[in-house]
Amino acid sequence: MFPTSQLTEADREAGLKWYVRNGMFFKIMETLSIGVFLTAYALSLGASNLVIGVLAAIPSLTQLAQLPAVYLVERIASRRLVAVSLTLASRLLLLGAAAAALLQPGPAALLLLVVAFAIRYIFGAIAGCAWNSWVRDFLPPERRGVFSAQRLTWMTIMAAMAALAGGVFVDNWSALTGLPQIYAYSALLVIATFSGVLETIAMAQIPEPTPLPLEQGPEQKTGLFSPLKEKNFRRLVTFLFSWNFASNLAAPFFAVQMLRQLGLDLTTVMMLTALSQGANALVTGTFGSLADRYSNKRVLQFAAPLFIACIFAWTFTSLPERHYFTMPLLVGIHILTGIATAGVTLASGNMANALSPTNGATRHLALCAAFTAIAAGTAPIIGGLYADVLANYQFSLTVNWSAPDGETIIPAFDVTRWDFYFLAATLIGLWSLTRLDQIEEPSQGGRVRMRKELMMGVWRGVQTASSIAGLKAVSDLPIALITERLSRQKKPRAGKDKTEPPEA
Template identity: 35%
Template sequence: MAWYLPITQLDDADRKKGLKYLFYDGLCSHAMALLVTGAFLPGMALALGASNFVIGLLASLAPISQMAQIPAILLVEKIGLRKLLTVVFAGASRLSLVAAAFTPFFAPEGTGVFLFTLFMMLFFFGGSVAGCSWNSWIKDIVPEKTMGSYLASRLAAATALGATLSLAAGFSVDGLTNIYDDLARAYAVIFLIAAGFGLYGTGLLTHVPEPRMAAREADRHWLSTLIEPVQDHNFRKLLFFSAAWSFTVIMSGAFFAVYMLKRIGIPMSGVILLALLSQVTNVYFFKVWGRIADHFSNKSVLAVSVPLYVLLLLTYPFTTLPERYSLTIPLLIFIHLVGGISTAGFNLCAANIALKLAPRGKATAYLGTNAFCAGLAATIAPVIGGLIGSFFAIKEISINIFYRKDIAEMADAVAIPALSLRGIDFVFCASAMMGLYAWHRLSLIEEAGTVSESEVRDQVFASVRNSFFTPSGLNMGMRRMTAFPYEILRKTTRSTSSTINRMTRRGPD
């Protein structure tokens, strides 16, 4: 049988083989993404001589490419061969990355920026179509009961590999520049390595079995396929949350590095180390959140990780009062630790909850619509953030606390700065307000197994306490840093199962 044809019955052996190849493909795809995005994409563009407008356009290609989800839904529903579509479009996307990498070597003079932008556009849009068919495909491969822990392990391993590769690539740019005497060609080598990871991952996907899609209703119009997710009352709540949360994360995330480099004055090496701290925290908490999501629900995890990110946004303005001061670095460390915890939660469960709420056999339309809404919000978010930052660039709101030993002596007053908002600080505050709205929209979503936020927090805090303060010595303490004590969950199963059973019998309020 041809490699791209779906199978009628998926047995345990086929599923196990598929999960293994999906795991390794995740490592390759994540490594490719980290070596192409982040600081490397604008770095390559600047080396080619791109203007600020082109750099902004390149930064918006990833969210804009989510618009391709709509035609991709129709294509998947029409053809029904998800494996074939994923491999073909992912392969074409990654070949476009190879072409983009060769731009500094072979592009005619004066055309480098245009060709690089064109190839990167093909890369992102091809990847978006492949992602649409892949999302539907993986829902039929990964068992629902273990989806959280499986995807968490996959994401944790991919993040660890990606962090190592991005750190090595970042420090190798200078050496490659000395070899080629051209910064653009140094970045081109990084892009070629990224393309190599991506193409190898595409080859791995050919070994993953594809269950046959459920037959679509013969008389069903294509428009009804796109409208159905919006008409689904509960899934529509998720669409509002996805759009609001995507807006929050993208608008704020676009300015984190700029704030640290320009406003606080941290060197690039310091920014890289803080990012690495956040990624290490990510790796640890992926498994924590994944197991909790399997025991309780994705919504329970999001109900804790979403407000943690809002707390992060509200803390950022306090790193300058109004300039760098003694608590700036400790606050940044705290922000990146909290950021690693919260982003691990919503990166894992925001996708998982969409997978769980999408009806089996209709995942393509549901997941594609969810990605489209999130992508649309992410497209306009950095533009609005830039407008807010520009408008408040020379404006300031400050609050000072004054202490006088004698109210008659004005000269002896001691001013203690309590709050200072200027420029990008207003972007973070606006993002926090949108994040609170997203938190509200999350509370309206109905998902089986959801428990109170306090129960989830208890499990996380117990895990962290045991990791840091175990009495068994340094060696045991370091071991617990990399292994979540899941036996705690078993101890609380009886207390939480009664709550879940009552909710199930009573139904949604």
Template identity: 25%
Template sequence: MISFRTRRQYPRRTSVQRKNLRIATMEGVPAVMFQTLLGGQFLTGYLLYLGANSSQLGFVLAITTFVNIAQLFAAFLIQRLRSRKWTLVLFVAIHRLLWGATGLIPFLFPKPLWVTAFIILYTLAFTFNTVGGILWNSLISDIVPARVRGRYFGIRNTMLNALGTLVMYGGGMILDHEPGGRGYLILYVIVWICIAANIAMFFFYPDMPFEHSSERRFVPMLKKPLQDGAFMKATLFLGGFLFLQNLVVPLYSFVMLVLLHINHQTLSLLNVAQTVFMMGSFYVWGSLNTRYGNRRLLFWTLPVIALSCLLWGLLSVLPMLAVLFAAHIVFGVGVGGFNQLAFNFMIGDTPKSERPMYMAMYAAITGVSAFFGPLLGGNISEAIQHGPEWIRIYGMQLIVGLAMIGVTMTFGRKILRAG
């Protein structure tokens, strides 16, 4: 009788798990569509349309990471929740609606206030997203069984990034055919439809049982990751590396649109090439992850990212588009591995009951580091605007790329290879 029940119940559990994984995948479809059209080159282009300068652009690109510090408090507060799902739905909806509302700025505010209004709405949106983000990470780590986690996220990331490349190219074509306000209005109409669909998909998420922390007070809970020496060393080092990376990478679109005079369609093709190679790298890094640990492989993604910055120096001797395609492709391979392995590091190398605080600590430290990168990078770009053209176009990338190699082969080798 016991054996019979086991055989009858196992297919049902499998069916429920597969249903939950399908829901999580389908939810990502409208999400990646609106995030693609509101981020990256489109965010840079829209801010330039609103009248932003490079320092304001750097601040906007940085603020999304700085507000991650709020995840420390969110990780404590979710321990008191009865339902992660419905709290997630609430914060996700507010984030999406505020971000989508940035498209209404030209209709609601006088032109001198456009950039200020965007910064306020954008900051509020991503403040709510910090809570939604930690709730989603916590919930999805319980939805996806550990035994299929690597394979599932590899397939999900590949599918969604493939969709993102199509949306990116299509968005670039729209802006080239309809430049200015009309083009961005068309993009935002698509965005608003996708936002509505994405919010609706979250209603179908399962409300998984939650394993609470063994601590009930904030300070003892906060001390858990702080007392984990290996975790903290790795996180602090990765935060420093992201600071260097974000000095230049978020401003790539600004350099290409303003200084190299590349149109949106060509810029989309560059980003499509980056994304395609990033998708291909998921399988390679995932296969290596079956043999080597997360931290060791994280180490090997860093020289690849540094190389992508150094390749910009070839603009002095080689054709522009050939160099830019090479730099974007190499960056896609490196950052694809970094993002996948960093996520596995957060949800796989941490204790389950304390995982929300560990994820929040990682997000807070790397977020603060990544905040000052674009902020400082934008101000440096503003300061050297009257300097030699080669410094403005690829000089910073060369300096930062060399610094990345230096810290990787010294501190990174000691901290991550030891892990």
């Protein structure tokens, strides 16, 4: 459990395999325990919009625990010991959330659910502080983008499979067992706990290099917030704050919109989720290679506007009710959101690492996590507070067509309830893009060239997935995409520093 002063190439290669497996088990656990399943579970327990917002905010707000955790991680001999022990404890707390189904739906059950998730994510945040610094030192600097993409690709595949299986499991639970559906969500949390334990076992197999000693210069003596004195780092923090506020103002209510407003069943919702994850998997490897070849900023300048456009498109899914084009629109939104999320997730996390110093990166990464947490945590709470109020307001635009035989009124644009959040998130997201442009990061090549390569990578992935003969190639997707890109990749630029996004 203690750092290795001499990390051999064989140790690193073996650790990289466990690094990917760790991500796979982590994603299964997260898919079954949060997102659509958690929202549906909470609604079954009688949750209000405010409680939905609080549950969505917990994973983000608890990341503030990383700030005091910095001092613990910088002074303890083994980051792996901290990460593994607290990760295991946080995963076992999911059993407490599962026990809420045994209580009568109402305040007591919801309190148990919220408290269990809050403590689980506090432990996870402290573990994540140690994990981020540990993995940053473990991954080879010149291949961080590629290995992060490989891990994210497999995580996405596992998420898609878990989402589909979980949706079918819940919808068929009552028919198979004769028990209320609420127990199906509880069973999913038990399965998620088991996957979390396997994730912890995989984490423990990854070797930890001996961290570099901190330089006790003026910046270190000024305390935890000293990185904010760096102009470029402040620009990064401003972008991350505004971007995460925008995305989390809308994202927690996507599932509510589909389940309540549009009346979709859980299996359909999870099929759409799996479709999004599939699109994500097709392009993650390509984005990782492009981030290494060009820059994280270039990837974000493509993916972030696409994500914002998808948020805006949600306002057209109901006019104000479900309509003929709702399902085709949802399919398109989920495919494009999957592509955009792949780029944003990979590049935003890697950029934080790229702009952090080699020694003392823990403080920079913790500050990024803290500001991200404040934005991502307050946004859904604000959304939950005002959801019921905004339900009484509506803004509509219609197209009138008058003819001798009568008049036709066509609804063109309708904003009500959660649509107001989608619209607000779009505007804030557009402002965050102006902050992104101000960040300085070395890059090679222009946006047009990078977009052409991205389109080529996506098209090759689609061709592979669309033929029966290519099904085996789909199973080899992460390696195939990465190998193809590496064969054309130039020698990596010196000094580039990337890793995967933090996780709790």
